[in-house]
Amino acid sequence: MPVARYFMFVGGALLALLFLIDAYSPSQAVIASHAAPAIDRNVVRIRSDQKLPERVVYDTSLPTIVPPAPKVRVAAAPQPPVAIDPTAQARVRNTFAQFVPVDVKKPEPQVQRKRKVARIRANPPIRLAQQQHFGFFGNNTW
Template sequence: MPIFRYFMFVGGALLALLLAANFVLPAPPAVQGIATASNDPPPIRIRSDRHLPERVVLDTSQPTIAAPAVQTAAVAAPQPVQASASPALNEMSAKARVRETFAQFIPSEPKSAATAVKKVQPKRKIARARPAQPTGRPMMLVAQQPHFGFFNMTW
């Protein structure tokens, strides 16, 4: 039980030191000059130079003023004019009309044969796998020390 003996000796030494300090050092002075009935601290009052804006008073006793009713006229949307459209186009949906337009599209300048051919990229080289144990010897793993300081220098 060496720990129990340690605590007994160190605890006894600290207790003896505390009693010696209490005997040698003077007692703290008594607090005087507080004229309060209880031990409450005096109230702290903070004054500020900044003031809030004045209070806004809303008079709700008078009736509210309602805005006059505005008369609006309904206007029908104009119908698109399709003078040159055939009756077959009028029956088609918008998606079908767009598809038909792209089907009839002819590009103004055809691509030349030189730009139409894709460039063949060279085949990428792939690293070959090394054998696990070269020359029949077992591999040895070595641990490195961590680097401290500037420029990865060890000291």
């Protein structure tokens, strides 16, 4: 909470200084507008030495040119000879003709290893000094 309190006080002080300076300093816009002669700011003309490129005009009244269709004939694939419907026994034979047997390996039994037992030490744990934690509630040390 000390950081929030710091920002609150410093921010409030800076804002108060800003209002005080605004109240006691003369407005620069008012002084400048009375001192300068009246200028007609409605029309502003700017001339440049650089010339733009010529305009490109597209004539859309002409018809679109369509390229002629290519005169390529696609050869028809030769039709395979029509086979007589094989019997069920012939289909099964053809299926097994493409069968490739897979070598089945027997899993080897795994050898169990002996486990090591950890020894319990009798030494007490070491405690280290720690800094005090700053919290939001009740730890006002500033």
